[in-house]
Each structure stands twice: as structure tokens, then as C-alpha cells.
Amino acid sequence: MKIALINENSQNAKNPMIEAALKKVVEPMGHTVFNYGMYADEGSAPLTYVQNGILAAVLLNGGAADYVVTGCGTGEGAMLALNSFPGVICGHVEDPLDAYTFAQINDGNAVALPFALKNGWGQELQLEYTFEKLFGFGSGNGYPADRVVPEQRNKKILDGVRAAAFRPLPDILDDLDRELVRGALSGERFQELFFANATDETVITKVREIIG
Template identity: 55%
Template sequence: MKIALINENSQAAKNSIIFQELEQEAKKAGHTVFNYGMYSANDTHQLTYVKIGLLAAILINSKAVDFVVTGCGTGQGAMLACNSFPNVLCGYIVDSLDAYLFGQVNDGNAIAMPFAQGFGWGGELNLRYTFEKLFSEEFGGGYPRERAIPEQTNKRILDDVKKITHQPLMSILKNIDQTFLKETIDYPEFKEYFFTNCQDKEIADYLLSLI
């Protein structure tokens, strides 16, 4: 599984801590992590939580990645922004129990975490244990196990509902403010990781035309 880490500007200073814990646990499960930044609070390229949602949607819909780990000060803004876009199912994750249940019951493809609220002494340990439980088993296994079939059925229904209630991503990309879109994607690490891993030529060609 290819995993993207995305930090918004208010919590960019924690990027190296989050990346270290995420990569450590993801590697144990056989996954690869791509760090899409921000890398520090002083980065020229600034990502807001709204831009995070757009970036997550581009990465997931193009199959450049399979999963997104993100967050903001409270985690709420990043979660809401991600869920505003098609085919992104983002959970609000505070600790390891949240992570395990989200993966098993909801089988989503993104998580948003609070990187300021409640992030104090032992914060990096909470990250470690959360990522450990998130990737401890294949997603969608169900919890409790006897509830697996109805939970999987509900997940498929939710996916179908989102197809009806959301526009296709290409329509969004063409109709969203083009300056905002370019500001979101026009930085070196995006270009390096995205165009190497993107599996949707239409999305790739459109974004290339902007940058």
C-alpha cells in the first residue's frame, strides 16, 4: 500500500516527528510512505486544511496513493475537507482504538488526526501506537468479527451514496478556482511523487497543463 503524509501549515513543524513514527510502523506492515509536506512552518509552499482535502482527493482518485494520513490543529478541519471530495472516506482518529476500529469497521482510505489539541508529553508515542494498530490487520475485517458482513455491506452502500452525492473529480478540477488548484499542487515534492505514481492519465495531463 502506498501512503501519503500531508501536513497543513499550522502543524508543519511536527512533520518530521509524524513521518518518523508513520514510516516506522508502515514499513513493518510492508507499506511505503511518501511525505508530501509541509516540511516546516517556513516552507514557501503553504498548505491549508482545505488544500489538504483537495490534495488527498487528487492522490486517491488518481491512485497515486492508496491511503492518506493527515491532520491539523484539531483534526476536524482536515477531516471535513477530505470528506468533501469524491472517493475519499476520512476518519477522525485520536488514538490507537480509533485507528483499529476505523480500519476494521469503516474501511476508509484516509485519517485526520489532531496534531495540536492534546498533543503533549508522549505525543510521539500516541502516534506510534495509533499507526501500529491502524496497520496491524487488513482493512475491512470487521469488529466484532460476527458483525463483519453487515459492516462491509454498509461500507459498500456508503461508497455508492458518495458516487451520487459527489461530482467526479475531473469536473471538480476543471470548475474549482484554478489559482487555488495550482497553489495546491505546484511544488517539487508533489511533482516528484505524484507524476511517478499516478495511474490516471486524464488527471495527470490536466494537472500538468496547469504547472
């Protein structure tokens, strides 16, 4: 699985620590982490939590990522931004229990973590434990056992509702402020990572148009 890491501007200093914790857990599982920033370097192209949502939607809909790990100070803004787009089901995950139940019950493809709140000593351990529960036990299996059937049924219903509620991503990108979108796609390694991994030609074409 291709897992994309995205940080917004208030938490960019923690990017190396988050990347290290994520890679430590998921690489032995056979997953690959692609770090889209923003990076710890203060000169990095800034990302707001709204732009996190735009970038995550481009990566997931474009096939450049199968899963997005992101967040902001509280995780709330990033979660709301990601869920504003088609093809993205993002959970707000504070701890390992949240991670496990979101993966098993809601079967999403993105998480938003609170990288500032309640994170002092041991933050790297909390992240490792959270990533273990998020990626280490499959997804969509249901929990608890007596709720598996209705949970899986409800997830299919939700997928149908979301398919009816959203327009195609390229159409949405056209209607957003072009500089806002261009800023979301201006990270130092965006083009290198995106074009090497993306598979959806419609999204690829739209991205090329936007970034010129």
C-alpha cells in the same frame, strides 16, 4: 501500499516527527511513505486544511497514493475537507482505538489526526500506537465479530451512495478557484512524487493542465 503524508500550515513543524513515526511502523509492513509536506522549513509552500483535501483527492484519485495520513490542529477541518471529494473516505482519528475501529468498520482510505490537541509528551508514541492499529490488522474485517456482516454490507451501500453523489474529480477541479488548486499542488516535491506514482491518465492530464 503507497501512503501519502500531508501536513497543513499550523502543524508544519511536526512534519519530521510524524513522518518518522509513520515510517517506523509501516515500512516493516512493506508499505512506502511519500511525504508531500508541508515540511518543517518555514519556506515551504503553505497548505491550508482545505488544500489538504484537494491534494489528498488528487493523490487518491490519481493513483499516486493508496492511503492518506493527514491532519490539522484539531483534525476536524482536514477531515471535512477530504470528505468533500469523490474517492476519499476519511476518518477523524484521535487514538489507537479510533484507528482500529475506523479501519475495520469503515474501511476508509484516509485519516485526519489532531496534531495540536492533547499532544504533549509522548506524542510520537501516541502516533506510533495509532499507526500500528490503523495499518497492522488489515481493513474492512469488521468489529466486533457479530457485526461483521451488516458492517460490510453498509460499507458497500455507502460506496454506492457516494458514487451517485459525486462528479468526476477533474470536473470538480475545473470549478474550483484555480489558484487555490494550484497552491495545493505547489509543494516542493509534489511533481517529483506524483508523476512517478500516479496511474490515472485523466487525473494526470488535468494536473498537468493546472500546474502548467
